[in-house]
Amino acid sequence: MTELTVQALQWTGTALKVLDQRQLPDTCRYDEYTDANGVAEAITTMRVRGAPAIGIAAGFGVVLSAYQHYSANTDGWRQAVQADMEVLAKSRPTAVNLFTALDQMASALAETDATPATLLACAKKIHTDDIAANYKMGELGADLLTGAKGILTHCNTGALATGGYGTALGVIRSVYDRQPLPIYADETRPWLQGARLTVWELAQDGIPATLIADSAAAWLMKSGAVDWVIVGADRIAANGDTANKIGTYSLAVLAKQHGVKFMVVAPTTTIDWAIDNGGQIAIEQRHQNELLPACYLTEGSLVSAWNPVFDVTPADLISAIVTERGVVLNPSEHGVRSLQ
């Protein structure tokens, strides 16, 4: 089992240390947060990103709130923590893990004997469960990849995006452990998670990686260099439709046209059982300044940008959804619900 080489989040006992991923790979700097508002801001500003990591960070954000407001004598502190949970819930809209984690923390908070210590235990369990799920998915995903000749991945789904090891990147780590093979990573505009994070993480583990422009993926597929695309997910509907980083839908359409298989790797905390299909997923639009050169950001400018940072891949373009509870091939509602 590969050791964890990098951590997006570190709990100090009194604070949450968050690796500022916006500064990678040049600078590896942790910011320390001691209240829920700070953690919410770290999520909104994408110091920490990746659906599972966002959920884990929010869990510790609730713990910090409890530390701040707890009183052994009254129940008023619970309302203050609930108010902070509402702030955390508004930090980003698309990844369902955020809401799944907050639901778990809300249940812990609702226990009559809830204390900061019991909430901390819950947050730590969210974290360790995620790591365990990732190792399990790594093995299950690698089992599907016997004989694969090359893999393309998108965005960052590694240790930096999760509690550790990674989802799609965990599968890539696992399969590479069994048999080295070429790994390609999309740059992943506009934040360049592929260029800044994914190839950096892989190199930390001694895995060679080749970066490509997002728009070169079709030409790479046509060259025959890859037979699998492997991605993570921010939210999966009950029928298997999958919201993930913008560009994922494009890759899925292109993969189908080139006979390349398409794997989604995500823990069951990423499945939104309450929605039947991907049409019900809120797609985050981020500010146009993430795309536009500064000179266009003037009053009356004729240049604008359309910046949806997620898209939805229909289930019928997905070859396999890999979760810690098992693999669903050619996903359908029946298959996905069998994991529930």
Added chain:
Amino acid sequence: MTELTVQALQWTGTALKVLDQRQLPDTCRYDEYTDANGVAEAITTMRVRGAPAIGIAAGFGVVLSAYQHYSANTDGWRQAVQADMEVLAKSRPTAVNLFTALDQMASALAETDATPATLLACAKKIHTDDIAANYKMGELGADLLTGAKGILTHCNTGALATGGYGTALGVIRSVYDRQPLPIYADETRPWLQGARLTVWELAQDGIPATLIADSAAAWLMKSGAVDWVIVGADRIAANGDTANKIGTYSLAVLAKQHGVKFMVVAPTTTIDWAIDNGGQIAIEQRHQNELLPACYLTEGSLVSAWNPVFDVTPADLISAIVTERGVVLNPSEHGVRSLQ
């Protein structure tokens, strides 16, 4: 007819002024070249880019060589000019306009009464013919777009890429003149020609433009916002297969899957009559430092990049090729050869 708002190349009478497009949109600076080697370097380093503009620049490069080496009394100067033409021919491999222009200059050089003045006349004719072709293509292309609701374009194919007005962007200018409609531009990694040049050019002409990440094109198509993709070309084979900026092939596959039409706009100087299909086109691979963050460019780095800057779109994914000699719908060798 829209006025020309920007010029990539200016002939001063004794020098070629080249707008350094790498510095746009922040800085609008011309570099002045007085010999062919300088012009070749301006092409290789992408101060000037775009298939037609490269051809025109090379034409003036030959003129500068003639100025330098001409002697009324001997024929030795022709060999010096030929040697410079070989340097120019090696400046970039994919755009055939470079070789078409050099062939025209070679014919002028071979005339018994060739002088720098006759070569200058030939270079100027290459330039003015290109502008005339662009205006003609603008009208022919716009004729196909009656009732279009939105257009997506890729890379830069405007005045900056040509003698003036543009190929695909000329069509967009022409159709917008007739009836304003939404125009979307891909960023176009790795050089960001869309973000830096295309939306800038459009804004100069008062045309609003919306920038998107390259990987968002499929999601844009799925939204129904565009019904045409319009691109230029660097080389078109006799059967209609088209080499163009990396990402073009991806857009063509995605367009087909979304019922979006796909138009290639290029003067007949971009058609390589000598090759039957796109498999024979040399695809330029540029240095990986165009994609890789600097920290990976170290000895022994496990991170590399694959950086093909063109791809080939098969003719069967193209709805129309628009040239100054006419339009070929659903291009085939028969249709393309009819333009010869």
